[in-house]
């Protein structure tokens with residue numbers, strides 16, 4: 001989510017052309033094992049406690065944000081995916097996307113509670129996010145990744161600088177010029 005030191009990456013064209021590319025869309029067998037272990041996947045923000053979500057953001061080092069701003073951001077988000085741990089009723093994994101609804105989407109705020117990392121939740125959420133976007137016909141899917149998580153996104157079908165295309169973001173250093 002934070003743009004500092006993030007590398008824009010996207011799904012390459014050869015994997016975008018197929019509405020249901022196996023390389024991107026196939027889901028792991030662990031999905032069933034995750035649900036049987038008490039993890040529930042949600043596709044709406046109903047019952048999502050924003051203070052609890054903020055705590056997950058803070059736990060991974062994202063800045064804690066104004067819950068009201070999160071609420072507004074979520075109103076402009078589609079799709080959203082989050083995972084609830086049944087024992088605590090708290091969110092433990094989350095991802096969301098914004099876009100124009102037909103061509104382009106950017107995935108934001110991919111996060112897994114540190115206590116639940118390494119058991120496939122991040123991969124499961126990302127696979128479902130990409131599947132949902134492709135099913136909507138949205139094939140230009142991008143995200144910003146910290147260098148330390150490039151290896152997480154690559155097997156999910158994302159590449160940095162596809163065909164040499166570089167991402168650019170507005171720098172606040174220039175804010176006085178406008």
Ligand SMILES: CC(C)(COP(=O)(O)OP(=O)(O)OC[C@H]1O[C@@H](n2cnc3c(N)ncnc32)[C@H](O)[C@@H]1OP(=O)(O)O)[C@@H](O)C(=O)NCCC(=O)NCCS
Pocket residue numbers: 001060109110111112113116117118119120121122123124144145146148149150151152
């Ligand atoms: C990055 C993150 C979402 C991964 O979630 P996770 O639930 O721990 O990942 P999973 O257990 O689903 O791992 C899936 C695969 O990715 C690999 N992986 C996970 N994190 C990785 C990393 N940082 N670098 C390389 N590979 C990684 C796992 O080894 C696993 O590989 P396998 O399928 O071969 O077994 C999670 O570590 C996180 O929330 N990090 C802090 C927030 C963050 O950096 N978010 C990304 C913003 S750019």
